[in-house]
Amino acid sequence: MAAALLARFLPSTHSVTLVESADIGTVGVGEATIPQIRYINHALGLDEAQFLRETKGTFKLGIEFNGWRREGEAYMHAFGPVGRGHGLLPFHHYWLRAKQLGIAKPLAHYSLNETAARSLKMRRGSRTPRSPEMPYAYHFDAGLYAAFLRRYAEGRGVVRIEGTIGNVEQDSATGSITALTLGEERRIEGDFFIDCTGFRALLIERTLKTGFDDWTDYLPCDRAMAVPSDNGGDFTPYTRSIARSAGWQWRIPLQHRIGNGLVYSSAHLSDEDAAETLLANLDGAPQGDPRPISFTTGKRRKHWNANCLALGLAAGFMEPLESTSIHLVQSAVSRFLSVLPGAEADPAIRDWFNGQADFEWLRIRDFLVLHYSVNEREGEPLWDAVRHMKKPDTLVAKLENWRAAGFIHREHEELFTEVGWFQVLAGQGLEARSYNPLADALSEDDLRSLLGSIEAACAEEARQMQSHSEFLNKFANLPPHQDAVA
Numbered sequence: 001m002a003a004a005l006l007a008r009f010l011p012s013t014h015s016v017t018l019v020e021s022a023d024i025g026t027v028g029v030g031e032a033t034i035p036q037i038r039y040i041n042h043a044l045g046l047d048e049a050q051f052l053r054e055t056k057g058t059f060k061l062g063i064e065f066n067g068w069r070r071e072g073e074a075y076m077h078a079f080g081p082v083g084r085g086h087g088l089l090p091f092h093h094y095w096l097r098a099k100q101l102g103i104a105k106p107l108a109h110y111s112l113n114e115t116a117a118r119s120l121k122m123r124r125g126s127r128t129p130r131s132p133e134m135p136y137a138y139h140f141d142a143g144l145y146a147a148f149l150r151r152y153a154e155g156r157g158v159v160r161i162e163g164t165i166g167n168v169e170q171d172s173a174t175g176s177i178t179a180l181t182l183g184e185e186r187r188i189e190g191d192f193f194i195d196c197t198g199f200r201a202l203l204i205e206r207t208l209k210t211g212f213d214d215w216t217d218y219l220p221c222d223r224a225m226a227v228p229s230d231n232g233g234d235f236t237p238y239t240r241s242i243a244r245s246a247g248w249q250w251r252i253p254l255q256h257r258i259g260n261g262l263v264y265s266s267a268h269l270s271d272e273d274a275a276e277t278l279l280a281n282l283d284g285a286p287q288g289d290p291r292p293i294s295f296t297t298g299k300r301r302k303h304w305n306a307n308c309l310a311l312g313l314a315a316g317f318m319e320p321l322e323s324t325s326i327h328l329v330q331s332a333v334s335r336f337l338s339v340l341p342g343a344e345a346d347p348a349i350r351d352w353f354n355g356q357a358d359f360e361w362l363r364i365r366d367f368l369v370l371h372y373s374v375n376e377r378e379g380e381p382l383w384d385a386v387r388h389m390k391k392p393d394t395l396v397a398k399l400e401n402w403r404a405a406g407f408i409h410r411e412h413e414e415l416f417t418e419v420g421w422f423q424v425l426a427g428q429g430l431e432a433r434s435y436n437p438l439a440d441a442l443s444e445d446d447l448r449s450l451l452g453s454i455e456a457a458c459a460e461e462a463r464q465m466q467s468h469s470e471f472l473n474k475f476a477n478l479p480p481h482q483d484a485v486a
Helices: 002-009 037-044 048-055 091-101 112-118 142-155 202-207 271-279 325-338 347-373 381-388 393-405 418-427 437-441 444-463 468-475
Strands: 017-020 058-060 062-066 074-078 137-139 159-162 165-170 177-182 186-189 193-195 212-214 223-229 239-244 247-253 258-264 291-294 298-300 308-310
Touching (some): 002 325, 017 142, 037 325, 048 142, 048 468, 062 112, 074 112, 074 418, 091 418, 091 437, 091 444, 112 444, 202 308, 223 271, 325 347, 347 381
Parallel strands (some): 062 239, 193 308
Antiparallel strands (some): 058 137, 165 177, 177 186, 212 298, 223 258, 239 247, 247 258
């Protein structure tokens, strides 16, 4: 992703060298995205149909959370609006009032994305000039996407060198990185270095000793098992996140397989039991043995240190509960390009960049903690522990505002909007004691009419959509042997 974006936007005075080794595997489980992925694809000028064909991609309208509140219940964090605001107030205040009156239905009835997703439907754009659009993202094969972007980058002048980094040289006076050595024969000099070396963090940590903020106290899961399986079950235009006794399982449908994984706490589940749990809950035959991944949740104390920018796992890790991993790479590169340094970076620019990165990561962390900390899965040690843990102060403030008056505030440009927070707060069953009194200006009959009209419009729009498989096959012009499974 970094090489492709740099190749697209750097001036001709700059050159990019990519050091990569086919002998070093990738974590490769980043198969689900959020709608912002479309911005990078558009910025790169990618053809959407070709992209879907080459990455075995499918469409994604949201994420279903199954069993996160309690066993047997599910809700969705769907992309796009929920309901329709009226006057000065957003929809959720009217829904809270209607809930107190006993006339509110679950949020699924007021979300076009969720209505379509539950019906296994999909479309792009608007049906008519007055019809709403549905924001969407993708599921894709992360390895195929990487290969697709590699071809893009090399086609625009990026020089790729096959090799493994042996040594990192530094300026004795400033500590900045000056060169990399590959084996015993090759030395690569540079003015700026981007560390994409994964959990090893060879440049940002082993060389520059940047430091790491450990968030295990807030997000105690530290393991994952991943395995692809044959297609089976519903061909969903959404990701499934299914709560298990010591963690949660993801399900991501692609054209050619399903991506599956179990995120869990090693303090509450052994690797052997995790593999057994995962294999027992697949929709198709496994395409191999479950692959273990160990991680520590947290982030570097500086994402940009000296003349080095850390991306991906080198920058930090948060479990893929809300599909943010690929977005964090995208946003970091975009932010870097907005303050592209000259021969030397001004410390004030570096500080601004790191402040923005800290804010983004911290707010995403809070959103993930919300899912865990507000649960009713009593009697399961992991879920009991996270329900009673000390929450970040920034999250506590949001929860208190919600409980007191149904108030949700999106601070600055934090990733998740008021609508996203609303869906998870409501889905997890966290009750708001009140709502904004301005919602009482609407008569009860008018409130019923508002809710009914939104529900009817969502149902009618979804009724006229094609199925996810039909739409994907037609839009991406998949050859008959490559048709997505219905």
